[in-house]
Amino acid sequence: MDVLTGWWDDYFWGAIVVGQVFMCSLGLMIIFGLLGAMAKLSNSRVAQKIAGAYTVIFRGTPEILVILLLYFGSAITLTAIAQIFNPEIKFVDVPPFWAGTIAISIIVGSYATETFRGAFLGVNPGSIEAARALGMSNLQTFIYVRIPEMWRLALPPFGNHMLSLIKDTALISIIGLNETMFVAKQAITVTGKPFTMYIVVGAIYLGFSTIITLVVMGIEKFGERTTIGAK
Amino acid sequence: MSFDLNLIAESLPLMLMGIGITFKLLIVSGFLGLILAICLLLMRISGRWFLNFPAQVYIYVFRGTPILVQIFIIYYGLPQFEAVRDSIFWPILREPTGCAILALTLNTGAYVSEILRGGVLGVSKGVLEAGSALGMSARQNFIYLTAPIATRLALPAYSNDVISLLKSTALASTITIADMTGIARTIVADTYAPYEIFISLAIVYMIFTFGIQKLFGVIERYLGRYMEREG
Numbered sequence A: 001m002d003v004l005t006g007w008w009d010d011y012f013w014g015a016i017v018v019g020q021v022f023m024c025s026l027g028l029m030i031i032f033g034l035l036g037a038m039a040k041l042s043n044s045r046v047a048q049k050i051a052g053a054y055t056v057i058f059r060g061t062p063e064i065l066v067i068l069l070l071y072f073g074s075a076i077t078l079t080a081i082a083q084i085f086n087p088e089i090k091f092v093d094v095p096p097f098w099a100g101t102i103a104i105s106i107i108v109g110s111y112a113t114e115t116f117r118g119a120f121l122g123v124n125p126g127s128i129e130a131a132r133a134l135g136m137s138n139l140q141t142f143i144y145v146r147i148p149e150m151w152r153l154a155l156p157p158f159g160n161h162m163l164s165l166i167k168d169t170a171l172i173s174i175i176g177l178n179e180t181m182f183v184a185k186q187a188i189t190v191t192g193k194p195f196t197m198y199i200v201v202g203a204i205y206l207g208f209s210t211i212i213t214l215v216v217m218g219i220e221k222f223g224e225r226t227t228i229g230a231k
Numbered sequence B: 001m002s003f004d005l006n007l008i009a010e011s012l013p014l015m016l017m018g019i020g021i022t023f024k025l026l027i028v029s030g031f032l033g034l035i036l037a038i039c040l041l042l043m044r045i046s047g048r049w050f051l052n053f054p055a056q057v058y059i060y061v062f063r064g065t066p067i068l069v070q071i072f073i074i075y076y077g078l079p080q081f082e083a084v085r086d087s088i089f090w091p092i093l094r095e096p097t098g099c100a101i102l103a104l105t106l107n108t109g110a111y112v113s114e115i116l117r118g119g120v121l122g123v124s125k126g127v128l129e130a131g132s133a134l135g136m137s138a139r140q141n142f143i144y145l146t147a148p149i150a151t152r153l154a155l156p157a158y159s160n161d162v163i164s165l166l167k168s169t170a171l172a173s174t175i176t177i178a179d180m181t182g183i184a185r186t187i188v189a190d191t192y193a194p195y196e197i198f199i200s201l202a203i204v205y206m207i208f209t210f211g212i213q214k215l216f217g218v219i220e221r222y223l224g225r226y227m228e229r230e231g
Helices: A008-041 A045-060 A063-085 A096-121 A125-133 A138-175 A180-191 A194-224 B005-016 B019-045 B049-064 B067-080 B082-086 B090-094 B096-121 B125-133 B138-175 B180-191 B194-223
Strands: none
Touching: A008 A045, A008 A096, A008 A138, A008 A180, A008 A194, A045 A096, A045 B194, A063 A096, A063 A138, A063 B138, A063 B180, A063 B194, A096 A138, A125 A138, A138 A180, A138 A194, A138 B067, A180 A194, A180 B067, A194 B049, A194 B067, B005 B180, B005 B194, B019 B049, B019 B096, B019 B138, B019 B180, B049 B096, B067 B082, B067 B090, B067 B096, B067 B138, B082 B090, B090 B096, B096 B138, B125 B138, B138 B180, B138 B194, B180 B194
């Protein structure tokens, strides 16, 4: 354990970066998932086709390819755009944080699309009819009836999506984000103890996974507080 | 910025040379992982705490940490120990391919054992009671009733796991293996044309994903041939 002295603070800041990536991509993932589910459930054939392509593409492609494509691709595209306005610019640097965050939220969002779609379909039609009978508008039905019923159904698989999200953050180290994997790499060049350094990374991720699992269990309990005995 | 089709025509055959390695990783670790998963499953359902508990810890650790970290611990980490370098496993652990197969096997084994357990738990009690009533022993019950029914129940989830294993093989490129993704990354480093290379490779992976889905569809229909329901 002596070799770890002096590295704890680096690991701590690396873990903070992992947490930041997770929080940002969680928000984006929910947005992508909801948009995808709405498109799939809409009456527009075009929207259905686009959402269908979205889920097929990102569920069938390795995560690392999407991350590399988004990182290098956006750098090239942004450089080309910047050169239109200012030919002096040689290269636009894309922050790996955002390239990686957007990449993993698009990927996991494609899984969340299916989860949300299934959950919206699982909303009891009787509840919606009751809302109609009470004179609620479409928007009111959506906010007061569909969403509260839907998130309870979506939560267990959604917890798994959050776990994939936290584990996918490790891949962003490939494009040079200074998170825990990156810290480990630096520590190894100094100490020459790769096993110890990567085990610490594993332990940090295990901690994150455990926290997420416990939080999801807590929210599930909270969600069931009004329905206990009703099933 | 342009989309260079000639470049794709030139580099696609190069990338496809990595198919062999990608498939070797997929099939060998898929097969070994399935054996590991069955062992873990038997430990989990044995009803003995000293078998159940280690299996649970194993599954918790391997499902709670990123596969990339696991690959790095095995490839970069294990040689830290003299004992590993002197052991008979060194010829395997010295090679990146051996390490990748080991990491993918250990990882997929944890996931698949949970899928199989879901299948076993899904077998209806009535069937097992019928077996006991016919004078079948617990072992016979497991072999002739639980195993075939659980296989059928677990198959859809298992096919998803084979697809995520295929996607995980792309991570082998991070430890210098020249699988399809590894070759693609080399080409991109030379040509700096991420769109052409990565998108065409993504399409190749999607075709394989589609093929795996179709294959499992056929197996599912074959295993479910007695299950045709009326109405």
